[in-house]
Amino acid sequence: MPHDMFTLIETAIKETSGAADALLVPGGEHADLASTVAFSLAKQKRQAPVKIAQDLVADLQKRPDLAGIAIEAKGPYINFIFGNAYVSEVLKAAVRPGYGNLEKKTTRVVLEHTSANPNGPLHVGHIRNSIIGDTLARAFRKAGYPLEVQYYVNDMGRQIAIVVWGFDNLDSTQQPGEKEDAHIARIYIAANREIEKDEGITQQVNVLMQLVENGDPAVVRKFRKEVSRCLDGFKVTLKDLNVVHDRFVWESDFIRNGNTERIINKLKRMPQAHEDETLYLDLSEFGFENKYVIRRSDGTSVYAARDLAFHAWKGANFDRVIDVLGADHKLIGAQLQSTMKLLGEKVPEIVHFEFVSLPEGSMSTRAGKFVSADDLITEIRKRAFDEVTTRRPELDVESRKAIAASVGLAAIRYDIVKVSPEKSTVFDWKEALDFERQSGPYIQYAHARACSIMEKAGAFTECYDLESEQEIALAKEIAKFPQVIERVVVELRPHILATYARELADTFNTFYHFEPVLKSEGKIRDRRLTLVKAVQNTLKESLETLGIDAIRSM
């Protein structure tokens, strides 16, 4: 509906003015839409923009197709203000379950995110990937796409070989209560310390890597065992974060099933291929200076080779391939895309996000310098529980715990998703634990308020004719939701939804303080209750798309 309004007005301006571009811009506080076309016509018409705007408005007002829209010239600007019919339509759609769902699509999408190396727990950098990825996934589903979300398990890397070496050669007993992934990190860190002291160990690690690539059963089993244990730990963390994967795809499978070898053979025959001790590609035609190594001199494949096989497989099974990767993968991501193009395979779309660092510098699993997601979750739940206890002392412990878990989740997810992905951030405990600011809980609170009104209201007759300025402003904010979902999946930028949800909560809170709902009577009460129902529904849909619980009470 709103999109139709855009097209409708755009066409009308083009037809009336003869301009090639209607130059429609957001009207801000002045209007729902505005056109700056008068500026661009000034030179050609040899008239002042203000005069052109006035003349155009007079013509536009005569058009029957724009009947429900108030059109006025404000200086050189032409303002369009949508009328009651529009607002009623919005409201009717917004009270229905699933508001914001877009038309069903047939394009099958595969989205890969998180895919952290299984050599230690997920930390606050990894979960930026998880939360961006999971929010995108939810937005894609809401936008009507059939979607599969994958986690790519890097189970053959040097890191895992180092973990396995550590379990074989160091005291590796699990401590009581120690989570699997934390245990693996401890051994990984210890093993790296040993490697620093004794270079001979690197040779032993290399041997492990060769054995696993050649399918030595005992070594393969060891790799699988430790990687699985680490993954078990990840799954607990991801569940706590409400992050869902449909499938875990193991890197080593692409060695075992011959896909990697097949793609290497194909690459070998390409004009860009060079073979000395190693096999590498010369991608200088794409502006890459360095060699893109595919196979080591000892005959083992590198990550890039398996990654090519993985992406070829995804491309064969899905129509769109999307990866969420950290900014450190920008170069190899671009090389992967170029190589896929050369191979004639489907080119993956890559969403990059910049780094999360600690005040003291970059995070490093190897050096043990990181804040784990589990620690963050534990701390934030504690904080949230204290907060709920202060505000709602009458609730029993279990209810308070449940609210605290939801509030904690909201705080973490919102805090991470609200920032544009291209911005690097510094993790700060004080900020992360503060949910009284511009935050997920703030939006949850607005939703809970709306729920509370609905519960107390009882039965009422839905009424879609709004009147006051606040009511209409709120309905027009609600109207934006479907386009927001559309923008998120087109631009692959989930923070747009975070910003929107906050703005909707702002608008509702303002309405809440100026327009009494339950205390009003008759038709006014009905239309305000209808509006509150629409807000509640839109906030709920927004929160759920953000992976945040739309709790009814807090």
Next chain:
RNA sequence: GGGCCUGUGGCUUAGCCUGGACAUAGCGCCGGGCUUCUAACCCGGAUGCCGGGGGUUCAAAUCCCCCCAGGCCCGCCA
């Protein structure tokens, strides 16, 4: 050295791709508001040469060029 990203009030941040009307919000600061639908809230106020300098344009936070600062990358690691 080269490439990519970022630089917006004291701090955090939206807007930048697709140039337009007094630059978005939060925190902090100052001043108000709970016998009234949940004050995790709301209202008002102060604080901005939108990193710096050039250019394009009727119009630049937004586009182009140069410079400065920070992050990331440039491996037979992943």
